[in-house]
Amino acid sequence: MSGVRAAAVYARISSDTEGKALGVTRQLEDCRRLAAQLGWTIAQEYVDNDLSAYSGKRRPAYQQLLTDVADGLRDAVICYHVDRLTRRPVELEQFVTTVDAAGVRQVRFVSGDMDLGTGDGLLIGRIMAAVAANESAAKSRRMRRKWEQTAAQGVPHGGSVRPFGYEADRITVRPEEAEVIRQLVARYLAxxxxxxxxxxLTDQSVSTVTGGEWRSPTLRGLLRSGRIAGLREYRGEVVGPAQWAPIIDPADRDRVLARMAERVASGRRTPRRYVLSGLLRCGKCGGKLYASRRETSRRYVCLPGPDHGGCxxxxxxxxxxxxxxxEAVMQRLDGPELADTLAGRRSDSAAAELSDGLAGDQEQLDxxxxxxxxxxxxxxxxxxAREPIERRIHDRQRRLSALTQTDALTGLPGNGGQLRDQWESLSLSRQAxxxxAVLDHAVIEAGQLGARSLDPSRVRAVWRL
Ligand SMILES: [Zn+2]
Structure with a gap:
């Protein structure tokens, strides 16, 4: 804990151009955000409307700040930048002397990484250096502030690289890339x-916007981005609807996030090599069967021991x-029962309800x-106030993720025949x-040891759908 319970925030409007670019409201917003990050409680905000920065004219709020600090009423000071505090070296020295004498060790600026609360001897030197550095820093600060403003207005901000799916104006959708994104999302959810x-993507000769090959981290970033769902983000947080068109439904993005969270939780990142992994049970002990490769043949086996617990x-x-x-899965996909079951499942609107709930939660957070x-x-x-809402969001994402299991079958029922033709070309994770999505699990009864063929009567499938 920081222990700061009575921080002072100081902001100043001045007539110089930098002052015009930086309204007092935005100075205060940034200072409050910094206080929140540090876990500091703000006791008072001091604001001067100082139209003559160099005159040395008395600034009432600044004087009050110094008095309160000297009286021991404040235990920390936050200011947007050292040039808001004052611009005249003599005033800086006065400030440092007052703060030092009062034993206040916490002085922070939103802009720049100066922590003046450490090393008394360096204090003045640091402030002087900060002032000297101010002119060059001002430009980049103005740029950053402009980005924040445009983010808050839902307008995209420029960057050297356009986002995948959009033209360089960051608004116009590129139809062919949008189609790729929609396919990626559908297949990821599947x-x-x-x-x-x-x-x-590599097989399809689809490259990244910089012309490179796709890698998992880049792709993860694309799929989880709010941008493709028409949501604007600021520092990784969704802050509202954007001015550009969405490529995917925001509900699908929720599903993507849920699936990513689930994958992290289950720790399964390595590609599977066995299509039935996790789906087979031992007919003797009920334990899970595990994939096992022997010299010549692949097998599923019941494994004993503390890790596996089988016979x-x-x-x-x-x-x-x-x-x-x-083959049994494809026959089920062709059967009328499955189409009916799926239709029922989709119309029960549980997923829609969860998505609406998530949107509501997000609104409350906003x-x-x-x-x-x-x-x-x-x-x-x-x-x-955030805590219970964030817990609810987590819970809803988890339940949504459970529902997405059936997404693997989108467009498939009644198409078992077509699927049969494509099966070999599908990736193992897609096959699995x-x-x-169709098979809950299959129980394998004991058979002849070392058999190379399979007696179908050993297999009892338990269908999910
Ligand atoms: Zn067993």
């Missing part, structure tokens, strides 16, 4: 891994079992942020996602 999708007495050869169950920005609530109240 269970395909990022790595497998990168391979697909270790059952083995089944992988290829004929996979062929059999995949409102709270605005209230905090207007100082209607304190940083502590803001944090406290389709099988896993």
């Amino acid at each position: 269970g395909e891994s990022l790595r497998s999708l990168c391979t697909w 270790g007495r059952l083995t089944v050869v992988a290829e004929p079992l996979e062929a059999m169950l995949v 409102e709270l942020a605005v209230m905090f920005g207007k100082q209607e609530i304190s940083a502590r109240e803001w944090r406290a 996602a389709i099988v896993g």
Whole structure:
């Protein structure tokens, strides 16, 4: 904990051009944000409307600040930049002397990384250096502030590289890239891994905006970005609707985030090598079967020991079992029952409800942020109010993720025949996602040890759909 309970915030308007570029409201907003980050409680905000920066004319709020600091009423000072505090070296020395004498060790500026609360001897030197550096720093500060303003207005800010899916104006959608994004999202939600999708992009000769090959981190960044769902973000947080058109539905982005969160939680990042991994049970002990590669053949086996807990007495050869169950999945996809079940599932609108709930939660968070920005609530109240909402968001994302299982089957029922033709060309993670959406698990009964073929009567499928 910082222990700061009575911080002073100082802001100043002046007639110079820098002052015009930097309204007092924005100075205060930034100072409050810094206080919130540091966990400091603001006791008072001191604002001077000083139209003659160099005159040395008395600034009432600044004088009050010095008096309060000297009286021990303030234990920290936050200011936007050292040039807001004062511009005259003699005043800086006076400030440093007052702060030092009062034992106030915490002086922070929003702009620049100066922490004046450490090393008394360096104090004045640092401030002087900051003043000297001010002119060159001012330009980049103005730029950053401009970006923040444009972000707040939902206008895209320029950068050297255009975003994938949009033209260089950052507004106009590129239809062919938008189509790629929609396919990527659908396939990701269908269970395909990022790595497998990168391979697909390379196969399709789709390169990144800089002409490079797609890598998982880049692709993850694209899929999780608010931009493609028509949401503007500021420092990684969605702050509202944007002026550009969405390429995907915001609800689908929620699903993508849920799926990413789930993947991190389950820690399964490596590509699977067995299409039935996790879907088979031992008929002898009920334990899970694990993929196992022997010299010549792939197998699923029951493994004993503390890690696996199986009986270790059952083995089944992988290829004929996979062929059999995949065929059974395709037959189910062709059957009328499955189409009916899926139709029912989709119309029960559970996913839509969850998405609406998520949107509502996000709105509440936005409102709270605005209230905090207007100082209607304190940083502590803001944090406290956010907590239950963020818990609810997490819970909704988790349940949404569970529902997305059936997304793997979008467009598939009634198309088992077509799927059969494509099957070999699908990636393993896509195959596994389709099988896993239809098959809950299969129990494998004991068979002849070391058999190379499969007795179909050993297999009992338990269908999810
Ligand atoms: Zn077993």
